[in-house]
Amino acid sequence: MRVLTVDDSRTILAMLHHTLTNAGFEVLQAENGQVGLDVLGREDVDVVITDINMPVMDGIEFIKQVRSTGKHQSLPILILTTETSQDKRDQGRAAGGTGWIVKPFDPEKLISVINKVVH
Amino acid sequence: MSDLDEFKATYFDECSELLLELEEQFSAIQEGDRSPDRLNAVFRAIHSIKGGGGAFGFDALVRFAHSFETLLDYVRDGRVELGEDVVVLCIRSVDIVADFVAAARNGETLAADYGAVEKAQFDALSRGDAVELAQPEDGEEAMDEFDIDFTPVVVNLDAAPSTVQAAGGATVWTIRFTPFATLYERANDPLLLFRELGLLGTMTVTPELAKMPLLADFDPFGVYCSWTIELVSDRASEEAIREVFEFVDGDCAISIERSEAAPLAMDEEMPSFAALAEEAKAERKFVPTGEPDDLMAELEPAFAAPAVRAQEAAPVAPSSTTSEAAEETAGRPIGMSSIRVDLDKVDRVVNMVGELVITQSMLTQQMDDAIRDRYQELVRGIEVLAQTTRGLQDAVMAIRAQPVKSVFSRMPRLVRELAAKTGKKIKLDTIGEATEIDKTVIEQLSDPLTHMVRNSADHGIESPEKRLAAGKPEMGTIRLSAEQAGGNILIVVEDDGAGINRDRVLQIARERGVVGPDQQLTDEQIDNLIFAPGFSTASEVSDISGRGVGMDVVLSNIKKIGGSVHVRSWTGKGTRMTLRLPLTLAVLDVMLVKVAGSPYVIPLSSIVETIQNARADFGHMPSGGKVLQVRGDYVQVVDLAQRFGLASTQSEDSRFVVLCEAEGNSKIALVVDDIIGQQQVVIKSLEENFERIDGIAGGTILGDGNVALIVDVQSLKSTNAHQNAA
Numbered sequence: 001m002r003v004l005t006v007d008d009s010r011t012i013l014a015m016l017h018h019t020l021t022n023a024g025f026e027v028l029q030a031e032n033g034q035v036g037l038d039v040l041g042r043e044d045v046d047v048v049i050t051d052i053n054m055p056v057m058d059g060i061e062f063i064k065q066v067r068s069t070g071k072h073q074s075l076p077i078l079i080l081t082t083e084t085s086q087d088k089r090d091q092g093r094a095a096g097g098t099g100w101i102v103k104p105f106d107p108e109k110l111i112s113v114i115n116k117v118v119h
Numbered sequence: 120m121s122d123l124d125e126f127k128a129t130y131f132d133e134c135s136e137l138l139l140e141l142e143e144q145f146s147a148i149q150e151g152d153r154s155p156d157r158l159n160a161v162f163r164a165i166h167s168i169k170g171g172g173g174a175f176g177f178d179a180l181v182r183f184a185h186s187f188e189t190l191l192d193y194v195r196d197g198r199v200e201l202g203e204d205v206v207v208l209c210i211r212s213v214d215i216v217a218d219f220v221a222a223a224r225n226g227e228t229l230a231a232d233y234g235a236v237e238k239a240q241f242d243a244l245s246r247g248d249a250v251e252l253a254q255p256e257d258g259e260e261a262m263d264e265f266d267i268d269f270t271p272v273v274v275n276l277d278a279a280p281s282t283v284q285a286a287g288g289a290t291v292w293t294i295r296f297t298p299f300a301t302l303y304e305r306a307n308d309p310l311l312l313f314r315e316l317g318l319l320g321t322m323t324v325t326p327e328l329a330k331m332p333l334l335a336d337f338d339p340f341g342v343y344c345s346w347t348i349e350l351v352s353d354r355a356s357e358e359a360i361r362e363v364f365e366f367v368d369g370d371c372a373i374s375i376e377r378s379e380a381a382p383l384a385m386d387e388e389m390p391s392f393a394a395l396a397e398e399a400k401a402e403r404k405f406v407p408t409g410e411p412d413d414l415m416a417e418l419e420p421a422f423a424a425p426a427v428r429a430q431e432a433a434p435v436a437p438s439s440t441t442s443e444a445a446e447e448t449a450g451r452p453i454g455m456s457s458i459r460v461d462l463d464k465v466d467r468v469v470n471m472v473g474e475l476v477i478t479q480s481m482l483t484q485q486m487d488d489a490i491r492d493r494y495q496e497l498v499r500g501i502e503v504l505a506q507t508t509r510g511l512q513d514a515v516m517a518i519r520a521q522p523v524k525s526v527f528s529r530m531p532r533l534v535r536e537l538a539a540k541t542g543k544k545i546k547l548d549t550i551g552e553a554t555e556i557d558k559t560v561i562e563q564l565s566d567p568l569t570h571m572v573r574n575s576a577d578h579g580i581e582s583p584e585k586r587l588a589a590g591k592p593e594m595g596t597i598r599l600s601a602e603q604a605g606g607n608i609l610i611v612v613e614d615d616g617a618g619i620n621r622d623r624v625l626q627i628a629r630e631r632g633v634v635g636p637d638q639q640l641t642d643e644q645i646d647n648l649i650f651a652p653g654f655s656t657a658s659e660v661s662d663i664s665g666r667g668v669g670m671d672v673v674l675s676n677i678k679k680i681g682g683s684v685h686v687r688s689w690t691g692k693g694t695r696m697t698l699r700l701p702l703t704l705a706v707l708d709v710m711l712v713k714v715a716g717s718p719y720v721i722p723l724s725s726i727v728e729t730i731q732n733a734r735a736d737f738g739h740m741p742s743g744g745k746v747l748q749v750r751g752d753y754v755q756v757v758d759l760a761q762r763f764g765l766a767s768t769q770s771e772d773s774r775f776v777v778l779c780e781a782e783g784n785s786k787i788a789l790v791v792d793d794i795i796g797q798q799q800v801v802i803k804s805l806e807e808n809f810e811r812i813d814g815i816a817g818g819t820i821l822g823d824g825n826v827a828l829i830v831d832v833q834s835l836k837s838t839n840a841h842q843n844a845a
Contacts, residue, residue: 008163011130011171018122053163067304076306082170098306099366104174116315117307117366 001118002026002044006036006062007051007080012103016049019107025114033062040066040075047118048077049101052088060088060095067096076117080105123175125459130171134220137164139528141213146531149206155195161209162191168216172223180219183234186241187212193245205244212237214532289320289353291378292360297345302370309346315363320352345372462558465518472508472515473706473801474820479508480798481823516703520555523601523610526565527552530572530599537576544583544593545576550600556608557703563680564610564700567673571612571696572597574670579616579694589691591615603702610698619688621645646686650674678781678833681707681724706799707819711827712777713793715765718827720800720819725779725832727786729794733772747776747788754778757835758790762814767792781836789830802829 003025005016013029020027028043030036034057036050048066052059059079066072079092079100089100098117101110144161169184187209193199215234222229294316298309313324327345332338350360360375482501491498527549538545556564580586580595587593598613621642628634628648640648649670670684677684682700701708701724709720710729736748737756745756756776760767767774769792777789800819805812805828816831 009167009170010133011126011167011174014129015126015174018126053159053166055160055163073304074306074308082173093305093369096305103170116363117311119308119311 001046002028003114004028004030004036004039004043004045004048005050006030006033006048006054006059008032008054009051012051012080015105016110019105019110022107023111033057033059033065036062037065040069040072045075047114048075049080049114050077051080052085052092060091063092063095063097078113078117127175130175131220131224133171134168135525135528137168138213138217138220139524140164141216142528142531145206145210145213148201149210153201158191158195158201162188162195165191165216168220172220175223177219177223179229179233180216180223183212183219183238184216186238186245187216189245190241193247199244199247208237208240208244210535212241214535217532289351290355292320292348292350292352292355292357293376293378294348294350294360295345295372295374296348296364297372298342298367299370299372300340300342302367303342305366305370307367307370309344312363312367313346313348316348316350316360319355319359319363320350322348322350324348465515469515469519469703470801472512473799476508476512476706477799477801477821479505481821516557517555519558519703521558521561522553522555523561523564523608524552526561526568527599527601529565529569533569533572534576534597537573541577542582543576543580543595545580545595545597547572548596548598550598551602554601554603554608556700560608560680560700560703563676564698567676567684567698568599568610568612570670570673571698572599575612575614575616575694575696579614579618581617585617589617604699608698608700608702610700611695612698613693613695615693618690618692618694619646619649619686621688621690624648643687646688649686650684678725681722683724707802707829708797709800709819709829710777710797711795711821712759712775712791713795714759714763714791715767716792717765718795718821718825719759719791719830720827721777721779721789721830721832722816723797725781727778727780730776730778731772732774732776732790735776735788747778749778749786749788752786754786754788755836756788756790759830760790760792762835769793779832779836781833785836787832787836789832789835800827800829 001024003016003020005013005020005027006029007013007016008031013031017027017029028039028045030039032054033050036048037057039045040048050059050062054062057065063077063079066075066077076098077096079089079097080103081089081092081100082103089097092100099113101113141161141164144157144164148157148161165184165188169181169188172180172184190199190205191209194201194205199205212234215237218229218233221227296309296312298307302309313322316322325347327347328343330343330345332341332343357375357377364371364373479501483505486498486501530549531547534545534547537543575597580597581589581591583593586595596615598611600611600613602609624645625634625640625648628645628651629636633648633651634640650673651671674684677698677700680700682698685697685699686694687697688694707720708723710723710726712719712721738746738748738753740746745758746753747756748754758767773793775791775794777791777794779787779789781787800821802816803818803820805815805817808818812828814831814835816829816834818826818828821827
């Protein structure tokens with residue numbers, strides 16, 4: 001199973017990478033939405049995990065763009081949020097986000113959330 | 120290094136960059152640029168620092184950053200105006216965040232009320248128009264939210280559900296589930312929800328197919344199906360069931376009912392899922408098996424239509440566009456593709472490449488005209504080898520190269536603090552921060568640069584009153600720049616202050632006997648006196664630069680890494696100090712000399728000039744020691760052969776004097792038998808491979824395989840001074 005993680009924080013990318021690879025996932029990384037789109041343009045992934053606040057292209061726009069390509073209408077997209085950013089989560093959902101992961105995340109729970117949205 | 124330590128290291132690296140980013144953005148904001156890009160960038164930076172800090176449980180940092188972030192968010196969407204005072208508060212707070220990060224990095228705890236004033240101000244500003252704010256966050260609440268033991272809300276399999284019957288009993292839940300189109304649009308899938316539910320107990324899923332149209336009317340994007348699920352579980356609670364549907368809240372209609380009695384006796388063996396599926400197959404009744412493919416096959420076309428058919432039926436971008444896009448992005452790395460490498464490994468490669476470069480240049484040197492004529496193919500090969508080697512060297516050096524930004528980034532805060540302490544107004548301009556230098560050089564650069572900037576702020580820039588009186592703008596400017604010049608990096612610290620007070624410098628120098636009473640000095644010589652050991656021009660010792668550390672320490676630190684410092688000053692207009700640094704420390708430019716038949720090398724950076732013995736103006740001190748007279752100065756002479764206990768075979772007149780500069784501008788004259796030429800060498804530590812030898816800084820292997828020792832000019836100078844003093 002391949003996961004694309006999109007976040008401008010190297011720390012979060014590193015922690016996601018570690019957790020996901022340990023769980024046997026293959027991980028692709030992107031540092032913002034634009035790069036994420038580029039990756040999706042040439043790679044097949046099973047699930048996307050994206051941050052909201054990012055330079056160049058933020059998570060909301062990224063999700064909208066992903067959903068606008070027919071190829072990715074059924075691609076599960078999980079939004080990384082903090083507990084306080086309910087409105088951001090709602091915006092992400094409105095844009096087409098499938099679910100969310102609350103930061104800071106616990107490895108086991110991260111995997112269980114992924115399993116909740118991926119076949 | 121544990122995983123956590125590694126993440127922390129990444130986090131702190133990232134924090135340094137983010138703090139630098141904040142520094143830059145706020146300085147532009149201070150200049151009047153309030154564009155959304157800047158505001159977004161500062162918000163993101165604080166947000167990322169907070170996010171990572173939360174992951175590692177740096178509570179104090181997170182609390183402060185949270186208040187900061189909240190304010191920035193309000194500024195960003197216009198709820199709080201970004202006035203001058205707010206900018207000042209923000210800049211000060213960036214420093215506080217930096218302190219929190221530093222404390223977290225060093226495992227220290229700051230005073231409990233550290234940053235409390237600023238935090239209170241943030242909170243007050245954020246509350247400013249509390250009436251309009253959707254949910255003004257209370258400080259205490261915010262803290263709770265960021266406690267590290269905070270638990271994300273996800274399905275808890277071990278939850279003790281409130282509705283569970285007494286031990287041994289199971290509850291039957293009836294769940295009616297009707298998805299809306301939006302559920303599919305967000306890539307949620309009923310199948311996955313059923314799978315999740317299945318983890319809570321045993322269930323039977325019955326589709327409601329009444330609304331299913333005839334095949335002719337079937338719209339692949341239509342939503343026709345709903346389900347009734349019977350879940351038998353001894354551990355499910357309504358809460359746990361609702362959590363399964365957490366992500367589709369609003370995208371479906373759902374009802375959850377608890378039946379009064381369990382339909383199956385719990386001591387009776389439950390049929391397995393597979394068995395249920397078999398049974399269902401036989402009866403054409405749907406039961407999910409958890410095997411999506413089977414399920415699809417089973418239910419095609421009716422059930423799976425909305426979720427899966429949509430995917431296939433969706434318009435696909437024309438292939439030409441897709442391939443163009445692919446071409447555009449081809450060759451670009453996937454996201455941030457990088458690896459962490461042990462620095463020792465890189466050092467080994469650097470070292471070997473250095474050897475390769477030297478061997479290659481030796482080969483080139485040894486090719487005389489006769490060889491060139493006879494072996495043209497060989498010559499061409501060696502030329503190609505030279506190019507490749509050069510390319511390899513650049514590539515390897517680039518691995519260790521870092522932008523000077525990492526050092527420059529510490530300076531704005533320093534200048535701010537100095538300005539605040541001295542009551543001066545100072546602006547710092549930085550240019551060429553992207554210029555890259557070898558990591559080892561960068562590490563050695565921080566202290567000297569800090570000292571130079573401090574010197575400019577403390578001694579260079581005048582008080583606002585003095586500046587106005589002199590017809591200058593009230594705000595002084597310190598400019599910090601870096602550029603690459605050939606194999607060197609030039610770092611310039613320049614200020615528009617008063618310049619060096621030469622009368623005062625000269626007076627102090629005469630008082631301390633650094634300069635003789637009648638000795639006349641040029642302006643440049645006077646300027647250079649600031650590098651004399653223990654020399655300070657501050658009339659009063661301030662707590663800023665009067666730490667008993669003078670510019671002489673700057674000079675010696677820079678010399679240690681093979682660099683030089685040059686100072687130039689214009690009275691009333693300012694001072695410019697130029698650091699010239701080598702790009703790397705791995706390869707050293709040296710002069711190869713011969714002493715008693717053996718090769719020695721002297722670092723080129725310390726050599727001032729070379730003189731033939733026959734032309735040198737030697738004199739003798741009363742003690743019998745030999746001195747060399749160079750333009751009015753008397754310089755101590757050290758005969759290297761004698762010093763190393765060897766016998767020179769050369770006649771005295773055919774030998775050479777190599778005039779070297781040691782720390783603090785002091786000179787020493789080394790007598791050698793012969794000068795062979797200049798070249799590059801790779802430094803080898805003697806201490807690691809053999810043992811420390813007085814007067815020798817290390818060794819190197821020459822192109823012909825011979826070992827040459829590197830003369831340690833500094834230690835020769837100090838032992839010599841010591842001997843003279845004794």
